[in-house]
Amino acid sequence: MSSDAFKFRSSLRTATDGLVTVLAILATLVVIAPLVAIFVYLLYMGASSLNLAFFTQIPKPVGETGGGMANAILGSGLLLAVASVIGVPIGIGAGIFLSEFGRGSTLANAIRFTADVLNGVPSIVMGLAAYALIVVPKIPFLPFTGHFSAFAGGVALGFMMIPTVCRTTEEMLLMVPNAVREAALGLGVPNWRSVLSITVKTASPGIITGCMLAFARVAGETAPLIFTALGNQFWSANLDKPIAALPLQIYVYALSPYDDWHRLAWAGSLVLIILIVLAVSLVRYVTSRGVLKGAS
Amino acid sequence: MLLCALSIFVIVLLIAFELVQRSQLTWHKFGLGFFYKVFSDSYSNTPVYWDPVNELFSARPFVYGTLVSSFLALLMAIPLAVGLAIFLTEMCPGFLRSPLAFLTELLAAIPSVIYGLWAVFVLVPLLREHVNPLLIKTLGWTGLFDDSNPTGLGYFSAGVILAVMILPIISSLTREVMIAVPHSQREAVLALGATRWEMIRMGVLRNARIGIVGAIILGLGRALGETMAVAMVIGATPEIHHSLLANGSSMATVIANEYAEAVSEMHLSALTEIGLALFLVTIVVNGFAQVLIWAVTRGTPAQAR
Numbered sequence: 001m002s003s004d005a006f007k008f009r010s011s012l013r014t015a016t017d018g019l020v021t022v023l024a025i026l027a028t029l030v031v032i033a034p035l036v037a038i039f040v041y042l043l044y045m046g047a048s049s050l051n052l053a054f055f056t057q058i059p060k061p062v063g064e065t066g067g068g069m070a071n072a073i074l075g076s077g078l079l080l081a082v083a084s085v086i087g088v089p090i091g092i093g094a095g096i097f098l099s100e101f102g103r104g105s106t107l108a109n110a111i112r113f114t115a116d117v118l119n120g121v122p123s124i125v126m127g128l129a130a131y132a133l134i135v136v137p138k139i140p141f142l143p144f145t146g147h148f149s150a151f152a153g154g155v156a157l158g159f160m161m162i163p164t165v166c167r168t169t170e171e172m173l174l175m176v177p178n179a180v181r182e183a184a185l186g187l188g189v190p191n192w193r194s195v196l197s198i199t200v201k202t203a204s205p206g207i208i209t210g211c212m213l214a215f216a217r218v219a220g221e222t223a224p225l226i227f228t229a230l231g232n233q234f235w236s237a238n239l240d241k242p243i244a245a246l247p248l249q250i251y252v253y254a255l256s257p258y259d260d261w262h263r264l265a266w267a268g269s270l271v272l273i274i275l276i277v278l279a280v281s282l283v284r285y286v287t288s289r290g291v292l293k294g295a296s
Numbered sequence: 297m298l299l300c301a302l303s304i305f306v307i308v309l310l311i312a313f314e315l316v317q318r319s320q321l322t323w324h325k326f327g328l329g330f331f332y333k334v335f336s337d338s339y340s341n342t343p344v345y346w347d348p349v350n351e352l353f354s355a356r357p358f359v360y361g362t363l364v365s366s367f368l369a370l371l372m373a374i375p376l377a378v379g380l381a382i383f384l385t386e387m388c389p390g391f392l393r394s395p396l397a398f399l400t401e402l403l404a405a406i407p408s409v410i411y412g413l414w415a416v417f418v419l420v421p422l423l424r425e426h427v428n429p430l431l432i433k434t435l436g437w438t439g440l441f442d443d444s445n446p447t448g449l450g451y452f453s454a455g456v457i458l459a460v461m462i463l464p465i466i467s468s469l470t471r472e473v474m475i476a477v478p479h480s481q482r483e484a485v486l487a488l489g490a491t492r493w494e495m496i497r498m499g500v501l502r503n504a505r506i507g508i509v510g511a512i513i514l515g516l517g518r519a520l521g522e523t524m525a526v527a528m529v530i531g532a533t534p535e536i537h538h539s540l541l542a543n544g545s546s547m548a549t550v551i552a553n554e555y556a557e558a559v560s561e562m563h564l565s566a567l568t569e570i571g572l573a574l575f576l577v578t579i580v581v582n583g584f585a586q587v588l589i590w591a592v593t594r595g596t597p598a599q600a601r
Contacts, residue, residue: 017491024387027379028396031467034460035403038414045417093300101297111301113586118308120514120582121575122521124548125311128555128571132314159307166304220407223523223548227556247409251524254413262417269410280405284398 039273046270049263054271059233059249065260069268071235075150075244076219078237079229082154083218087161088211094162095169095207100195112170119163127224130156135228143240150236150243153229157221161214168210172203209283216279220272222247246272311575319569321562322353330569331355346534346550348558353566355573357534361451361544365526366519368455368540369462374512376459377466384467385474386496397471404464412528415457420529423456424448428541442539449531452540457525462515469514469589473507474500476593510588517581521574523548547574 053068060067094111102108130152138146145152176199184194200207222245225231230242231252237243246268253265322330333354335344345354384396428448431441441452477500485499501508531543532553545553547570558564 013491013494017493020382020493020496021387024379024383027376028383031376031380031403031463032396032399035399037418038406038410041414041418042410090300090303093297094304097297097301102301108301111304113583114304114308116586117579117582118304120517120521120578121308121311122523122548122578124521124523124551125315125571125575125578128318128551128568129311129314131555132318132568133310136318162304162307166301216405220409222407222409223552226552230556247407247524250413251409251528254409254416255528265413269413272407273410276405276407277402280402281398284401 042266042270042273045263045266049267050270054264054267058235059264062258067260067264069244069246069249069264071232072244072246072249072268073271074235074237075229075232076246078150078239078243079154079157079225079245080215080219082151082239083157083161084211084215086155086158087165087214087218091162091165091211091214092169092207094166095173096195096200098166098170099173100199112167115163115166118159119167122223123160123221124223126156126160127226127228130159130224130228148228148230148242149240150229151239153225153243153245154239156224156228157218160218160221160224161211164214164217165211168213169203169207172206172210173199175206176202205286209279209286212279213283216276219275220247222251226251312572315568315572315575319565319572321565322569323565325562326353329354330566331359331573343536345536348554348560348563351560351562353562355547355566355570357536358545358547358550358570359573360536361454361530361546362520362548364451364540364544365454365458365530365546366516368452369458369519370512370516372455372459373463373466373515377463377511377515378470378508380463380467381470381474382496382500384471386492386500397468400464400467403460404468408461408522408524409528411457411461412525415453415525415529419457420448420453423453428452431541439538440540442541444539445531445542447531447543449529449543450539450541451530451537451544454526454530454544454546455540457529458519458522461522461525462518465518466511466515469511470504470508473504473511473589473592476507477503504592507589507592510585510592513581513585513588517578517585520581521548521578523552527552 051068053066054070055068055073056070057066057068058071059069094115098108098112102111134145134152134155135148136146143151180202181194181199184198185191189198225245225248229245229248231248232242232244234244250265250268250272253261253268256262326333330353334356335347335352335354336342337344344352345357346352380400384393388396424447428441428443431452432443435441436443481499481503482495485495490498526546527549530546530549532545532549533543534545534550535543537544551567551571551574554563555567558567
């Protein structure tokens with residue numbers, strides 16, 4: 001190869017390299033742009049409409065200004081409580097099984113795979129399932145069934161929490177060094193005891209934040225609530241009745257033609273997003289700073 | 297513990313069982329034709345797909361809408377996501393890496409209703425005023441963009457917001473598989489005198505390609521099932537249009553819009569069958585993606601970042 005051709009090729013290669021670098025940086029900027037835009041808009045629109053009334057009053061009838069989403073906040077709280085009661089214990093239990101009792105077994109792999117698949121099931125389908133399971137049939141001796149209710153919404157959300165809680169619990173338990181387990185077993189502690197009071201305890205900050213992450217994820221879910229919790233314009237804390245929820249209210253208000261309702265939708269979104277950002281940052285803090293490794 | 301773990305199986309089976317059972321009615325009446333049949337209006341001779349009053353149901357416009365919006369989303373998201381992953385793993389200065397990764401993680405955690413809210417008030421006006429006229433002017437001749445729809449809602453808007461939503465999933469998984477490529481591969485290519493891009497192309501992308509495909513398919517799974525944001529911007533009309541700027545509807549959207557108000561058994565059953573189809577498709581898509589990603593990251597316990 002002549003030296004000119006060599007030089008040409010070499011500069012072409014350097015140019016391609018530079019071009020790709022620029023493209024990658026551009027891609028990063030394009031990805032970050034909508035995120036920044038969403039946050040700026042949320043802060044700008046939300047902060048200007050967030051006031052005390054938002055947290056203390058229920059929605060005003062159409063045409064009157066003011067009002068808040070207090071009933072939706074209460075409703076979301078209640079729905080999430082039901083969801084946590086269902087999702088957290090089952091999720092943690094499944095996670096412990098995957099990491100401590102079934103590690104490496106075919107059964108555990110199958111369950112892990114199913115959990116990942118369940119994680120990918122669209123939330124609207126979860127709503128359909130909860131509707132079919134709880135809203136339609138009137139199961140004798142079981143309260144809350146047979147009509148739209150807060151309980152049905154909570155169950156839908158709880159099912160959605162299980163795979164997230166399960167997988168984060170497993171991940172956190174796997175971070176516990178084996179030496180800790182061996183130390184406990186070496187003292188003659190039975191395996192179940194060592195799992196519960198040593199391994200799980202060591203990983204508990206991680207497990208708790210994992211639960212918070214799942215909590216934050218389902219806090220923003222709207223689709224499964226549309227035909228289970230249904231929404232409500234008034235105060236309600238009754239598990240047996242339709243109930244308001246923050247994301248549901250945001251959805252309804254965003255598509256309404258009233259400026260005042262749009263304002264409330266932005267404020268509600270800001271509240272939701274603050275909750276979620278807090279949870280995600282906490283998870284990141286716990287997993288990256290090695291809080292868990294304090295035991296080793 | 298075992299009971300808890302097994303309950304995950306039970307839940308999946310329960311969902312499948314209930315959906316199958318509640319969609320029997322449409323299944324018996326329309327069979328597989330439910331997904332492609334076209335009815336015809338006897339007065340005006342125009343195609344009719346979805347007529348709850350006369351109990352004519354065909355999922356065709358929804359399947360079409362879901363496929364078109366997801367495909368548009370993938371088209372926009374793939375290059376950006378892979379670019380971002382390359383930047384984060386191979387080029388980014390160390391001090392930027394973790395804030396950027398954190399930001400993309402946040403993007404994944406924003407609820408879809410908030411994406412929808414933002415899309416309705418910011419993205420759609422932006423597309424309507426600036427992007428759509430440009431597309432109509434430059435690409436109008438393809439027939440894919442015509443200006444018969446002044447609202448700005450439609451397949452294209454849905455595709456854009458979906459792209460924003462699946463970006464973080466694709467890019468974080470792509471990043472994970474790229475990190476799993478052993479360092480020795482990179483060093484070997486560099487030692488042969490390759491530039492950085494050649495190193496990324498030959499040493500990293502080639503080794504990680506199966507996992508990247510897996511990440512893309514997982515993103516597709518998310519896009520197919522995405523409900524709220526799409527429902528807010530796609531326009532919600534059960535029609536098929538070849539223009540990407542026209543109003544449409546998608547499978548998840550029609551369930552969200554009509555299920556709570558449906559009264560006839562047949563209508564409910566038709567919506568449930570769409571849900572069942574969505575359930576099966578996402579299970580297959582996600583399962584496949586999981587296997588691909590697993591094939592790459594298995595056996596290479598997270599190497600040094």
